[in-house]
Amino acid sequence: MMRPFYNLHPGALVPNIKVSRRDFIAMSGAVAIEAAIGHAQKSEKRLYAFVSSWTSGPNGGGDGGGIHVFSFDEEDGSLRLLSSIAPELNAGYICLSPDGKQLYSTDERKDAGHQPGAGGAVVAFEVDPTTAALKRLDTVPSMGAFPAFISVAPDASCVAVANHGSYDATTRVVQEAGRPEVQRLYDDASVALFPTGKDQLSPASDVAVFAQQHAKGWEHETGLDSIFQASPHAHSVNFDPAGRHLLACDKGADRIYVYRLEENGPRLKQLSVFDAPPGTAPRHSAFHPNRPYVFVINELMATMSSYRITPPGALEFIQTVPTVSGNAVPSGKRNMPSDVHVHPSGRFVYGSTRGEDSIASFSVDLETGRLSPFELVSTLGSTPRGFNLSPDGRYLLVGNQDSNEVRTFRVDSDTGRLQPIGAKAEIPRPVCIKFSYL
Numbered sequence: 020m021m022r023p024f025y026n027l028h029p030g031a032l033v034p035n036i037k038v039s040r041r042d043f044i045a046m047s048g049a050v051a052i053e054a055a056i057g058h059a060q061k062s063e064k065r066l067y068a069f070v071s072s073w074t075s076g077p078n079g080g081g082d083g084g085g086i087h088v089f090s091f092d093e094e095d096g097s098l099r100l101l102s103s104i105a106p107e108l109n110a111g112y113i114c115l116s117p118d119g120k121q122l123y124s125t126d127e128r129k130d131a132g133h134q135p136g137a138g139g140a141v142v143a144f145e146v147d148p149t150t151a152a153l154k155r156l157d158t159v160p161s162m163g164a165f166p167a168f169i170s171v172a173p174d175a176s177c178v179a180v181a182n183h184g185s186y187d188a189t190t191r192v193v194q195e196a197g198r199p200e201v202q203r204l205y206d207d208a209s210v211a212l213f214p215t216g217k218d219q220l221s222p223a224s225d226v227a228v229f230a231q232q233h234a235k236g237w238e239h240e241t242g243l244d245s246i247f248q249a250s251p252h253a254h255s256v257n258f259d260p261a262g263r264h265l266l267a268c269d270k271g272a273d274r275i276y277v278y279r280l281e282e283n284g285p286r287l288k289q290l291s292v293f294d295a296p297p298g299t300a301p302r303h304s305a306f307h308p309n310r311p312y313v314f315v316i317n318e319l320m321a322t323m324s325s326y327r328i329t330p331p332g333a334l335e336f337i338q339t340v341p342t343v344s345g346n347a348v349p350s351g352k353r354n355m356p357s358d359v360h361v362h363p364s365g366r367f368v369y370g371s372t373r374g375e376d377s378i379a380s381f382s383v384d385l386e387t388g389r390l391s392p393f394e395l396v397s398t399l400g401s402t403p404r405g406f407n408l409s410p411d412g413r414y415l416l417v418g419n420q421d422s423n424e425v426r427t428f429r430v431d432s433d434t435g436r437l438q439p440i441g442a443k444a445e446i447p448r449p450v451c452i453k454f455s456y457l
Contacts, residue, residue, distance in 0.1 A: 064456040066454060066455075067088060067090055067454070068452060068454055069087070070086070070425060070446055071084075071085075071449070074448075075448070078130075079109035079129070079139075079165075082106050084448070086103065086110050086153060088101045089101060096427040097427065097442040097444075098416075098427070098442065102153070105142070105155065108124065108142065109128050110125065110126070110451075111166065111167055112125050114171045114453065115453050116215070117174075119148075121143060122143075122453075123215075123220070125142075125161065125166040125180065126139050127139055129206075131160060138163050139161040141160075143157040143158075151455070151457055156218055156219060156220070159222050160223075162182060162223045163183075163208070163209045165184060165206075166181065167181050167253065167254050170256060172262050173261070174262055175215060176214065177212050177214050177215055179210060179258065180210070181208075181253035181256040181268075182206075182209045183252050183254055184207060184252055184271075185206050186247070186250075189203070189205070190202075206250070207228050207229070208228070208229040208269060208271065209226050210256050210267045210276070212280075212286070229251040230272070232250075233248065233250065234271065234297060234300075235297040243319070247271060248270075251274075252269060252272075254318075255302065257305070258280070264279055265279075266304050268301040271300075273299050273301065274301075275292070275301050276291075290331065291332055293326075293333070298320060299322070299324075300320065301318075302315075302317060303315070303316050303358050305368070306361070307383070311328045311388075314361065314390070318357070319355070322339050322340060322341050322342060323368070323379070323390065324337075327388055337388045337389060338388075340381070342354075342377075342379040344395055349374075357372065357403060358405045360406065360407060360408055362435065365385070366435065367380060367381065367383065369406070369415065371398065376402065376419070378396050378403070378417065378428075379395050380394040380435055380437065382435065393434075393435070394436055396437050396439075398426060399419070402422070403419055405452060407454065413430055413432065414428065415428040415429075416428075416452050420449055424445055425452065426442070427443070
C-alpha cells in the first residue's frame, strides 16, 4: 500500500525543477518563440474548443451525444456554444488534424449501422474555417468493438484507433479430445490505422490485434478488477511528437505496446511489449514534447508512471507515483484515474481521477523524467473523464461527465498551479476536449 504523498492544502510547496544551463537557454528561447507565435495567433486567429459527448443510453444507444463546438475566450476562460452535430453519435474521443481542417471521432459502440457485432466506427468531419461548424464527410468501420481512443499522425497521413472491446464473454462449445468443452471468447482488442485524405477517410490499412490473455493473477480477483482484466482492452494509442512511433495501452492485460509506423500502407511494426505490474491497468499516455519520456496513467492502481523510450523502441521504467491523496472517496465509488496531459512547456504533468474527482499536478525533472507531486485540486464536479490544456498552457478545461459540465481552471505559468475561475459550460456527458486556432 503506497502512502499518501501530499496533503490537500494550499500551502504545499512546489519542488525545484532541475534544469541545466543549456536546457534553460533552450527553454527560454523556445518560450520566447512560442510567445511570439501565440501573440500572432491571437491577433489573427480565433481559438475554438471541441467537446464530445456520449449518448444517453447504454452501449452507445439513445440520444444526446455528438460533438459541440465552442468559441473560447482567452481573456476570461469562458466557453460559448456555437453549434452541435450528430446527437446520435456516441462520440468518445476526438482528434483534429494539425491544420485544424478535419476532425475525427470514434463512434463508441458494438453495433455500428445497427448491425449486431459489426463493431464501432470512425467518423470524419470537415471544419468550417470561418465558423468552426462541422460537416460530416465519411464513416468507416473501426475494426473492433467500442473504439475508445483516436489520434492523428503529426504529418496528418493517418489516424490510429484503439478498439477497447466489450467486457462480455461469448459462450462457445468445442470438441476437445472427443469431449465437448465450453470456451469463453472475448472481443479482440486492437489498434487500427486509417489513411486520411482531404475529403475522405480510407478503410483500415492495418490492424494489430492484442494477444488474447488474462491479466496475471486475474483468477484471484473479484469485482471490477475481475471484469476489467479478464481479457485485453486497448484504451489508448498515441503518436510520439516525431510521428515515428505509437504507444498503445492495454488496460485489460497490463501491457504497453510500442509500434513503429511504416510508410508502406501505412502499417504497424511491433517493436516491444512492456509488462506492467499486475493490476496496474495502464489506460492513457502522454509524450513529453521534447524529451524521450512518456507518462502513463493507471486506472486500477490510481497511479502515474513515467518511462523513457530507448532508441530500439523499448520502454524503460522510471517511476510510479500515486494520483490521489489517500483520503476516502464517497460510498460506492472507487478512485479510477482517467486522463493525462503534459503542459506545453514540458515542465508539468496533470492527471485526472474519478472517484476523488480531482486533478493531480506533477513537476517534471527534465534530466531524469521523474515526477514530483505538488498539488491536488477538486474538479468541482463529478467524474472527470477527460481534460485538456489550451495551446498556450494558460488554461485547463476538465469535463465532469456525471455532472454534465466543463470547468475552466487558470494555470500559473511559473508554478503550474491550478486556480478555478468560475467559468462553466453545461454539456451532456462530456468525454474529450480538443482546441484549435482557426
